[in-house]
Amino acid sequence: MMLFQAGNTCRRCMMFLAVFLGSAGHFAVASEIRPAHAAIASAHPLATRAGLDMLARGGNAFDAAIAVSAVLAVVEPASSGIGGGGFYLLHLKHTGKNIFIDARETAPSAASRDMYLGPDGNPVAAGSTEGPRAAAIPGEPAALGFIAKKYGRLPLRVTLEPAIRIAQDGFPLYERLASAIRYKQVQLAKSPEAAAVFLDENLAPLTVGSLIRQPALARTLQMLATSGTGSFYRGAFANMLVSDIQRDGGIWSVEDLARYHVIEREPLTIHYRDATLVMAPPPSSGGMVLGDALNILSGYDFKALDHSTQQHLYIESLKRAFRDRAEYLGDPDFVHIPVTQLLSVDYAAGQRTSIRLDRTLPSNSLRPAVASEESPSTTHFSILDKEGNRVGATLSVNLSFGATYMAPGTGIFLNDTMDDFSIAAGVPNAFGLVGAEANAIASGKRALSSMTPTFVETPRGALIIGSPGGSTIISNVLLDILNWLDGKSAKEIVTTPRLHHQYLPDVITVEPNALDTQEREALERRGHVLKDSKYSWGNTQLITWDFSSGQIEAASDPRGFGLGLVVY
Numbered sequence: 185m186m187l188f189q190a191g192n193t194c195r196r197c198m199m200f201l202a203v204f205l206g207s208a209g210h211f212a213v214a215s216e217i218r219p220a221h222a223a224i225a226s227a228h229p230l231a232t233r234a235g236l237d238m239l240a241r242g243g244n245a246f247d248a249a250i251a252v253s254a255v256l257a258v259v260e261p262a263s264s265g266i267g268g269g270g271f272y273l274l275h276l277k278h279t280g281k282n283i284f285i286d287a288r289e290t291a292p293s294a295a296s297r298d299m300y301l302g303p304d305g306n307p308v309a310a311g312s313t314e315g316p317r318a319a320a321i322p323g324e325p326a327a328l329g330f331i332a333k334k335y336g337r338l339p340l341r342v343t344l345e346p347a348i349r350i351a352q353d354g355f356p357l358y359e360r361l362a363s364a365i366r367y368k369q370v371q372l373a374k375s376p377e378a379a380a381v382f383l384d385e386n387l388a389p390l391t392v393g394s395l396i397r398q399p400a401l402a403r404t405l406q407m408l409a410t411s412g413t414g415s416f417y418r419g420a421f422a423n424m425l426v427s428d429i430q431r432d433g434g435i436w437s438v439e440d441l442a443r444y445h446v447i448e449r450e451p452l453t454i455h456y457r458d459a460t461l462v463m464a465p466p467p468s469s470g471g472m473v474l475g476d477a478l479n480i481l482s483g484y485d486f487k488a489l490d491h492s493t494q495q496h497l498y499i500e501s502l503k504r505a506f507r508d509r510a511e512y513l514g515d516p517d518f519v520h521i522p523v524t525q526l527l528s529v530d531y532a533a534g535q536r537t538s539i540r541l542d543r544t545l546p547s548n549s550l551r552p553a554v555a556s557e558e559s560p561s562t563t564h565f566s567i568l569d570k571e572g573n574r575v576g577a578t579l580s581v582n583l584s585f586g587a588t589y590m591a592p593g594t595g596i597f598l599n600d601t602m603d604d605f606s607i608a609a610g611v612p613n614a615f616g617l618v619g620a621e622a623n624a625i626a627s628g629k630r631a632l633s634s635m636t637p638t639f640v641e642t643p644r645g646a647l648i649i650g651s652p653g654g655s656t657i658i659s660n661v662l663l664d665i666l667n668w669l670d671g672k673s674a675k676e677i678v679t680t681p682r683l684h685h686q687y688l689p690d691v692i693t694v695e696p697n698a699l700d701t702q703e704r705e706a707l708e709r710r711g712h713v714l715k716d717s718k719y720s721w722g723n724t725q726l727i728t729w730d731f732s733s734g735q736i737e738a739a740s741d742p743r744g745f746g747l748g749l750v751v752y
């Protein structure tokens with residue numbers, strides 16, 4: 185496996201390395217050129233096709249993003265949906281501006297820092313992952329309405345049509361979703377409305393090829409299309425949602441829903457070698473961890489290093505960046521995050537002083553977290569339209585089928601994004617991530633996320649990228665970016681096996697076939713502990729655009745069921 189090939193010399197890296205915060209991250213290079221073709225990569229062929237259909241009907245990338253999001257809510261209900269949230273990174277061709285739409289779920293006002301701890305002070309099993317009490321106020325409906333109004337050209341009546349039709353008529357069950365249903369069979373069986381859709385009359389999981397019809401979800405989507413997305417947050421639907429949720433043990437209030445709004449934030453921008461990266465800001469940790477890791481790596485002359493040392497440095501950079509994630513990151517509207525300092529070249533230089541080329545430095549002695557089994561939840565899609573507008577969006581309900589609670593009569597699974605908060609200091613969440621005060625639960629706060637939609641641009645081309653995978657999203661995106669910068673094709677990037685480190689637990693998680701014997705031994709000699717994962721992770725959806733040849737590629741991760749298409 186090639187992790188990443190030799191790049192520029194160290195001097196050159198240092199020359200180009202600069203951090204620009206607070207700028208809108210304008211791309212200088214591509215501003216003059218337009219792509220010859222449009223492209224979409226998403227986690228399901230029906231979603232990719234619905235997006236392309238919007239482009240064919242005169243819509244732009246943002247209309248396509250609405251259609252893709254809505255169809256994914258129907259065909260990938262374990263991964264994202266109307267009951268969840270996400271982040272949209274937009275590039276507006278006519279102004280050159282990059283915009284980050286934070287549609288992250290917010291903690292209900294009745295949420296409190298110890299709400300998932302029992303009388304003994306320990307976390308209550310599944311408290312933050314199952315049932316309506318695990319759900320934060322969804323951002324997805326608001327995001328769809330906001331994007332349509334501010335950036336789209338087509339009405340929701342048009343952009344939501346494919347999703348409504350597919351929810352109504354059904355789609356054939358495919359293996360990735362079937363495996364999520366098997367994985368959550370017991371929980372789905374507890375919700376009669378969910379069981380009616382995903383289980384048979386004996387409460388056994390439906391098998392591949394079965395038709396999945398979701399009439400209640402079709403009605404909810406139809407309501408959003410005809411009455412606007414505000415109908416989710418105010419009025420009869422909202423009142424019904426809140427009263428059912430409260431009856432079933434949840435803590436949402438009518439005011440929580442009415443108060444929800446998406447937030448437009450400035451993306452983070454850094455330069456690495458000759459590339460400009462436009463990245464997700466807090467409450468995503470994606471941009472901070474990516475930026476920190478790349479700043480650390482920029483100090484090395486990769487060309488002069490052997491392959492194993494390159495792998496070692498990739499891991500060491502992640503270890504340090506994830507340590508900072510645990511300590512400093514949370515909702516920027518609640519905690520002060522030293523963004524400029526953490527992304528400064530001086531800070532990275534300081535971090536490099538603790539890195540030895542021949543030895544790993546152990547993470548601290550906190551108890552190791554148990555890594556979670558990969559579940560097919562969360563989704564990413566990438567879009568490029570012929571005008572040059574770009575979208576990278578990562579959407580989620582958190583774990584598979586979110587809280588596995590389907591709000592009665594709505595067809596919607598509520599998220600369990602409350603588990604992304606730090607439930608207690610040092611207590612790992614479902615992804616084994618630990619956190620501190622910065623990510624403690626508070627009323628109205630947004631939980632720290634790893635979702636990392638990212639744009640990269642060099643004088644040679646552009647990349648739109650992202651993936652699901654909880655904490656592994658960030659290492660996945662980092663690896664993919666390094667491979668793209670080193671000249672790999674879109675297809676090679678999505679097929680490359682992955683390595684992950686997140687500071688704690690202090691192990692390298694290894695995808696099947698990611699390391700050969702020599703590479704293993706070389707890492708172990710440096711003191712790394714390897715943990716072989718039985719599962720693969722990630723479901724990258726990316727688009728590459730080569731400016732000089734004009735070639736555009738859309739690639740979908742072979743680990744998933746998705747489809748990348750370029751329209752010629």
Ligand code: DON
Nearest residue numbers: 561562582633634635653654
């Ligand atoms: O925002 C986050 O970091 C998580 N809720 C994402 C969950 C996820 O990617 C699950 N994927 N397998």
